[in-house]
Amino acid sequence: MELKLRPVTEADIKKILEWRNNPGVRANSFQTSEIKWEEHSSYWTMRLADKTNYSYIAVLEGTDAGLVRLDKKESGEYEINILIAPGFRGKGLGIATIAETKKIAAGFGITRLIARVKPDNIPSQKIFEKNGFERKGGNEEYVLYEFSL
Numbered sequence: 589m590e591l592k593l594r595p596v597t598e599a600d601i602k603k604i605l606e607w608r609n610n611p612g613v614r615a616n617s618f619q620t621s622e623i624k625w626e627e628h629s630s631y632w633t634m635r636l637a638d639k640t641n642y643s644y645i646a647v648l649e650g651t652d653a654g655l656v657r658l659d660k661k662e663s664g665e666y667e668i669n670i671l672i673a674p675g676f677r678g679k680g681l682g683i684a685t686i687a688e689t690k691k692i693a694a695g696f697g698i699t700r701l702i703a704r705v706k707p708d709n710i711p712s713q714k715i716f717e718k719n720g721f722e723r724k725g726g727n728e729e730y731v732l733y734e735f736s737l
């Protein structure tokens with residue numbers, strides 16, 4: 589399996605909305621309502637101009653298969669958000685995407701990564717645990733994971 593990460597560009601925005609509005613992705617997000625094009629495109633236009641946060645497309649053997657975002661939090665750590673496109677799930681891509689994201693984060697000098705995962709989202713909990721993230725508590729809304737680089 590050859591998985592690579594490449595930076596998101598303007599040309600990816602439409603496809604990301606399709607992935608983001610997929611029912612499986614919505615159910616596992618903290619904002620579960622369907623996202624409208626206007627909101628989505630202005631979010632991504634701003635996001636791509638902002639050099640603090642990072643966004644990558646996971647590319648499996650030449651095919652775009654997912655999205656990973658790194659968002660800087662107030663205390664300096666970066667939060668990971670991931671989605672794998674429908675049709676590509678359950679093949680180990682989530683695990684591989686987080687592994688690649690850790691390498692990129694290390695290259696940027698990021699020292700701490702976190703993730704918040706809904707308590708019933710077992711596949712997502714597994715991809716972080718398999719990448720060495722530690723469970724650091726949470727609440728009824730999410731399990732908090734942490735990884736120090």
Ligand SMILES: CC(C)(COP(=O)(O)OP(=O)(O)OC[C@H]1O[C@@H](n2cnc3c(N)ncnc32)[C@H](O)[C@@H]1OP(=O)(O)O)[C@@H](O)C(=O)NCCC(=O)NCCS
Nearest residue numbers: 613616670671672677678679680681682683710711712714
């Ligand atoms: C969560 C998500 C990113 C995982 O990516 P993926 O490529 O499907 O995951 P992988 O194939 O790398 O690994 C998933 C692991 O969970 C396991 N798994 C999958 N479905 C499962 C289920 N219903 N119950 C228990 N384990 C399950 C897999 O077997 C695998 O573990 P294994 O390696 O021990 O076999 C992907 O499913 C997704 O995009 N879901 C929708 C969006 C989402 O939930 N994003 C995360 C928000 S925090």
